[in-house]
Amino acid sequence: MPLSEEELRMLEQMERALLAEDPKFASTLRGSRMAGSVRRRIILSSTGFVIGIALLMTGVVARQEIVGIVGFLVMLGAAVFGLTALRARHAVPDTPEQALQASQGLTVIDGGRRPRRQRAPRGSGSFMERMEQRWRRRREGGY
Template identity: 60%
Template sequence: MPLSEEELRLLEQMERALVEEDPKLASTLRGTAFRRTARRRAIIAGVCFAIGVAVLMTGAVARITVLGIAGFVVMLGSATVALAAMRGHHAAPAAADPRAAHPSRGFTVIDGGRRTKRNRGSNGGSFMERMEERWRRRREHGGF
Protein backbone atom coordinates (compact mmCIF):
# COMPACT_ATOMS: atom_id res chain seq x y z
CA MET A 1 0.00 0.00 0.00
CA PRO A 2 1.52 3.35 -1.00
CA LEU A 3 2.15 6.05 1.58
CA SER A 4 -0.29 8.92 1.87
CA GLU A 5 0.75 12.46 1.06
CA GLU A 6 0.92 13.33 4.77
CA GLU A 7 3.11 10.29 5.50
CA LEU A 8 5.44 11.17 2.62
CA ARG A 9 5.72 14.74 3.93
CA LEU A 10 6.55 13.50 7.45
CA LEU A 11 9.11 11.04 6.11
CA GLU A 12 10.77 13.80 4.08
CA GLN A 13 10.90 16.02 7.18
CA MET A 14 12.51 13.23 9.20
CA GLU A 15 15.08 12.64 6.45
CA ARG A 16 15.93 16.36 6.36
CA ALA A 17 16.27 16.45 10.15
CA LEU A 18 18.61 13.44 10.07
CA VAL A 19 20.77 15.05 7.37
CA GLU A 20 20.96 18.31 9.33
CA GLU A 21 21.67 16.68 12.69
CA ASP A 22 24.14 14.01 11.63
CA PRO A 23 25.27 14.26 8.00
CA LYS A 24 27.93 11.55 8.42
CA LEU A 25 25.38 9.01 9.63
CA ALA A 26 22.94 9.96 6.87
CA SER A 27 25.60 9.56 4.17
CA THR A 28 26.66 6.23 5.64
CA LEU A 29 23.10 4.92 5.74
CA ARG A 30 22.20 6.02 2.23
CA GLY A 31 25.49 4.99 0.61
CA THR A 32 25.69 1.26 1.31
CA ALA A 33 22.77 0.06 -0.83
CA PHE A 34 23.74 2.31 -3.74
CA ARG A 35 27.36 1.22 -3.65
CA ARG A 36 26.34 -2.44 -3.62
CA THR A 37 23.98 -1.90 -6.57
CA ALA A 38 26.60 0.09 -8.50
CA ARG A 39 29.23 -2.57 -7.86
CA ARG A 40 26.88 -5.32 -9.06
CA ARG A 41 25.99 -3.29 -12.16
CA ALA A 42 29.68 -2.71 -12.94
CA ILE A 43 30.51 -6.42 -12.58
CA ILE A 44 27.64 -7.44 -14.86
CA ALA A 45 28.72 -4.80 -17.38
CA GLY A 46 32.28 -6.17 -17.26
CA VAL A 47 31.04 -9.68 -18.02
CA CYS A 48 28.92 -8.31 -20.88
CA PHE A 49 31.97 -6.43 -22.18
CA ALA A 50 33.97 -9.67 -22.27
CA ILE A 51 31.09 -11.39 -24.10
CA GLY A 52 31.06 -8.46 -26.55
CA VAL A 53 34.79 -8.90 -27.20
CA ALA A 54 34.23 -12.62 -27.86
CA VAL A 55 31.36 -11.88 -30.26
CA LEU A 56 33.41 -9.19 -32.02
CA MET A 57 36.39 -11.50 -32.46
CA THR A 58 34.16 -14.35 -33.62
CA GLY A 59 32.61 -12.05 -36.21
CA ALA A 60 36.04 -10.88 -37.37
CA VAL A 61 37.48 -14.39 -37.64
CA ALA A 62 34.38 -15.81 -39.36
CA ARG A 63 34.15 -12.71 -41.58
CA ILE A 64 30.56 -12.04 -40.51
CA THR A 65 30.33 -8.27 -40.43
CA VAL A 66 26.94 -8.11 -38.70
CA LEU A 67 28.22 -10.31 -35.86
CA GLY A 68 31.29 -8.11 -35.45
CA ILE A 69 29.14 -4.96 -35.34
CA ALA A 70 26.82 -6.58 -32.80
CA GLY A 71 29.82 -7.45 -30.61
CA PHE A 72 31.06 -3.88 -30.82
CA VAL A 73 27.63 -2.51 -29.85
CA VAL A 74 27.49 -4.87 -26.86
CA MET A 75 30.98 -3.72 -25.81
CA LEU A 76 30.08 -0.06 -26.19
CA GLY A 77 26.83 -0.39 -24.24
CA SER A 78 28.37 -2.37 -21.41
CA ALA A 79 31.30 0.04 -21.13
CA THR A 80 28.84 2.94 -20.88
CA VAL A 81 26.85 1.18 -18.16
CA ALA A 82 30.02 0.26 -16.24
CA LEU A 83 31.38 3.81 -16.32
CA ALA A 84 28.04 5.27 -15.26
CA ALA A 85 27.80 2.78 -12.39
CA MET A 86 31.34 3.54 -11.24
CA ARG A 87 30.68 7.27 -11.29
CA GLY A 88 27.34 6.88 -9.53
CA HIS A 89 25.16 8.50 -12.21
CA HIS A 90 22.38 5.98 -11.65
CA ALA A 91 21.80 6.98 -8.01
CA ALA A 92 18.52 8.76 -7.62
CA PRO A 93 18.91 12.42 -6.65
CA ALA A 94 16.14 12.13 -4.06
CA ALA A 95 18.00 9.33 -2.35
CA ALA A 96 21.29 11.20 -2.42
CA ASP A 97 19.84 14.36 -0.88
CA PRO A 98 16.10 14.79 -0.43
CA ARG A 99 16.45 18.57 -0.59
CA ALA A 100 18.34 18.49 -3.92
CA ALA A 101 15.47 16.73 -5.67
CA HIS A 102 13.09 19.63 -5.14
CA PRO A 103 12.54 21.42 -8.47
CA SER A 104 12.91 24.91 -6.98
CA ARG A 105 16.27 24.19 -5.31
CA GLY A 106 18.52 27.21 -5.78
CA PHE A 107 15.97 29.28 -7.68
CA THR A 108 14.23 32.42 -6.51
CA VAL A 109 10.67 32.19 -5.30
CA ILE A 110 8.11 34.91 -5.93
CA ASP A 111 6.27 35.35 -2.65
CA GLY A 112 3.39 37.82 -2.83
CA GLY A 113 5.04 39.78 -5.63
CA ARG A 114 8.40 40.04 -3.82
CA ARG A 115 11.39 38.06 -5.02
CA THR A 116 13.10 36.16 -2.25
CA LYS A 117 16.00 33.76 -2.27
CA ARG A 118 15.37 30.28 -0.86
CA ASN A 119 16.99 29.61 2.46
CA ARG A 120 19.88 27.20 1.94
CA GLY A 121 20.70 26.21 5.47
CA SER A 122 19.19 26.18 8.92
CA ASN A 123 20.80 29.55 9.72
CA GLY A 124 20.60 30.95 6.17
CA GLY A 125 24.19 32.24 6.09
CA SER A 126 26.61 32.04 3.21
CA PHE A 127 28.72 28.95 2.71
CA MET A 128 31.79 30.49 4.31
CA GLU A 129 29.80 31.72 7.32
CA ARG A 130 28.39 28.24 7.87
CA MET A 131 31.87 26.68 7.59
CA GLU A 132 33.31 29.20 10.05
CA GLU A 133 30.48 28.48 12.48
CA ARG A 134 31.12 24.74 12.24
CA TRP A 135 34.83 25.30 12.84
CA ARG A 136 34.09 27.43 15.92
CA ARG A 137 31.76 24.74 17.31
CA ARG A 138 34.38 22.04 16.76
CA ARG A 139 37.07 24.05 18.52
CA GLU A 140 34.75 24.81 21.46
CA HIS A 141 33.73 21.17 21.90
CA GLY A 142 37.26 19.88 21.53
CA GLY A 143 37.87 17.82 18.43
CA PHE A 144 36.07 16.52 15.43
Protein backbone atom coordinates (compact mmCIF):
# COMPACT_ATOMS: atom_id res chain seq x y z
CA MET A 1 0.00 0.00 0.00
CA PRO A 2 1.51 3.37 -1.00
CA LEU A 3 2.32 5.93 1.63
CA SER A 4 0.08 8.95 2.07
CA GLU A 5 1.28 12.47 1.33
CA GLU A 6 1.68 13.20 5.04
CA GLU A 7 3.70 10.03 5.62
CA LEU A 8 5.94 10.82 2.65
CA ARG A 9 6.49 14.35 3.96
CA MET A 10 7.35 13.03 7.44
CA LEU A 11 9.75 10.49 5.95
CA GLU A 12 11.47 13.23 3.93
CA GLN A 13 11.81 15.37 7.06
CA MET A 14 13.32 12.46 8.97
CA GLU A 15 15.80 11.80 6.15
CA ARG A 16 16.79 15.47 6.01
CA ALA A 17 17.22 15.59 9.79
CA LEU A 18 19.42 12.49 9.72
CA LEU A 19 21.45 13.90 6.85
CA ALA A 20 21.90 17.24 8.63
CA GLU A 21 22.70 15.64 11.98
CA ASP A 22 25.19 13.03 10.80
CA PRO A 23 25.92 13.09 7.06
CA LYS A 24 28.66 10.46 7.28
CA PHE A 25 26.35 7.97 8.98
CA ALA A 26 23.54 8.72 6.48
CA SER A 27 25.85 8.19 3.50
CA THR A 28 27.13 4.96 5.02
CA LEU A 29 23.60 3.62 5.42
CA ARG A 30 22.49 4.76 2.01
CA GLY A 31 25.51 3.66 -0.02
CA SER A 32 26.61 0.33 1.35
CA ARG A 33 23.28 -1.43 1.39
CA MET A 34 22.29 -0.55 -2.19
CA ALA A 35 25.75 -0.94 -3.69
CA GLY A 36 26.27 -4.31 -1.98
CA SER A 37 22.89 -5.59 -3.05
CA VAL A 38 23.36 -4.51 -6.67
CA ARG A 39 26.89 -5.90 -6.78
CA ARG A 40 25.72 -9.23 -5.37
CA ARG A 41 22.88 -9.46 -7.91
CA ILE A 42 25.25 -8.70 -10.80
CA ILE A 43 27.74 -11.35 -9.63
CA LEU A 44 24.94 -13.92 -9.26
CA SER A 45 23.55 -13.12 -12.69
CA SER A 46 27.01 -13.33 -14.29
CA THR A 47 27.58 -16.72 -12.68
CA GLY A 48 24.16 -17.91 -13.80
CA PHE A 49 24.84 -16.72 -17.34
CA VAL A 50 28.12 -18.65 -17.49
CA ILE A 51 26.39 -21.77 -16.13
CA GLY A 52 23.68 -21.31 -18.78
CA ILE A 53 26.31 -21.13 -21.53
CA ALA A 54 27.95 -24.29 -20.19
CA LEU A 55 24.61 -26.12 -20.16
CA LEU A 56 23.78 -24.90 -23.66
CA MET A 57 27.13 -26.05 -25.04
CA THR A 58 26.83 -29.37 -23.22
CA GLY A 59 23.41 -29.89 -24.76
CA VAL A 60 24.72 -29.10 -28.23
CA VAL A 61 27.78 -31.34 -27.96
CA ALA A 62 25.88 -34.25 -26.36
CA ARG A 63 22.93 -33.72 -28.76
CA GLN A 64 20.47 -33.48 -25.91
CA GLU A 65 17.94 -30.82 -26.74
CA ILE A 66 16.47 -30.64 -23.25
CA VAL A 67 19.84 -29.73 -21.70
CA GLY A 68 20.38 -27.07 -24.36
CA ILE A 69 16.92 -25.59 -23.79
CA VAL A 70 17.46 -25.54 -20.02
CA GLY A 71 20.82 -23.83 -20.57
CA PHE A 72 19.20 -21.19 -22.76
CA LEU A 73 16.48 -20.57 -20.17
CA VAL A 74 19.09 -20.24 -17.41
CA MET A 75 21.00 -17.74 -19.56
CA LEU A 76 17.84 -15.76 -20.26
CA GLY A 77 16.80 -15.69 -16.60
CA ALA A 78 20.27 -14.63 -15.47
CA ALA A 79 20.39 -11.86 -18.08
CA VAL A 80 16.99 -10.49 -17.01
CA PHE A 81 17.99 -10.69 -13.34
CA GLY A 82 21.25 -8.82 -13.99
CA LEU A 83 19.71 -6.18 -16.23
CA THR A 84 17.02 -5.36 -13.67
CA ALA A 85 19.77 -4.88 -11.09
CA LEU A 86 21.65 -2.54 -13.44
CA ARG A 87 18.48 -0.66 -14.32
CA ALA A 88 17.67 -0.10 -10.66
CA ARG A 89 21.21 1.12 -10.10
CA HIS A 90 21.12 3.63 -12.94
CA ALA A 91 17.57 4.91 -12.48
CA VAL A 92 17.17 8.36 -13.97
CA PRO A 93 15.09 10.92 -12.06
CA ASP A 94 11.88 11.89 -13.89
CA THR A 95 11.38 15.39 -12.48
CA PRO A 96 13.70 18.21 -11.44
CA GLU A 97 12.51 17.75 -7.84
CA GLN A 98 13.58 14.09 -7.92
CA ALA A 99 16.93 15.09 -9.43
CA LEU A 100 17.45 17.56 -6.59
CA GLN A 101 16.49 14.94 -4.01
CA ALA A 102 18.82 12.39 -5.62
CA SER A 103 21.70 14.87 -5.52
CA GLN A 104 20.99 15.39 -1.82
CA GLY A 105 20.70 11.65 -1.30
CA LEU A 106 16.95 11.76 -0.67
CA THR A 107 14.50 9.75 -2.73
CA VAL A 108 10.75 9.29 -2.53
CA ILE A 109 9.24 6.14 -3.96
CA ASP A 110 5.53 6.28 -4.75
CA GLY A 111 4.50 2.80 -3.74
CA GLY A 112 7.35 1.27 -5.72
CA ARG A 113 5.93 2.47 -9.02
CA ARG A 114 7.34 4.98 -11.47
CA PRO A 115 5.06 7.69 -12.76
CA ARG A 116 3.97 7.17 -16.34
CA ARG A 117 5.53 9.37 -18.94
CA GLN A 118 3.20 11.07 -21.35
CA ARG A 119 3.87 10.58 -25.02
CA ALA A 120 4.53 13.54 -27.22
CA PRO A 121 1.82 14.19 -29.81
CA ARG A 122 2.67 12.47 -33.09
CA GLY A 123 0.93 14.85 -35.39
CA SER A 124 -1.34 17.83 -35.42
CA GLY A 125 -4.62 17.29 -33.64
CA SER A 126 -6.15 14.38 -31.85
CA PHE A 127 -6.58 10.87 -33.16
CA MET A 128 -10.12 11.55 -34.34
CA GLU A 129 -9.07 14.71 -36.18
CA ARG A 130 -6.34 12.80 -38.01
CA MET A 131 -8.83 10.07 -38.96
CA GLU A 132 -11.25 12.72 -40.29
CA GLN A 133 -8.48 14.28 -42.36
CA ARG A 134 -7.61 10.89 -43.83
CA TRP A 135 -11.27 10.24 -44.63
CA ARG A 136 -11.59 13.60 -46.40
CA ARG A 137 -8.47 12.94 -48.48
CA ARG A 138 -9.79 9.53 -49.51
CA ARG A 139 -13.16 10.94 -50.51
CA GLU A 140 -11.46 13.62 -52.57
CA GLY A 141 -9.28 10.98 -54.22
CA GLY A 142 -6.01 12.33 -52.89
CA TYR A 143 -5.19 9.36 -50.67
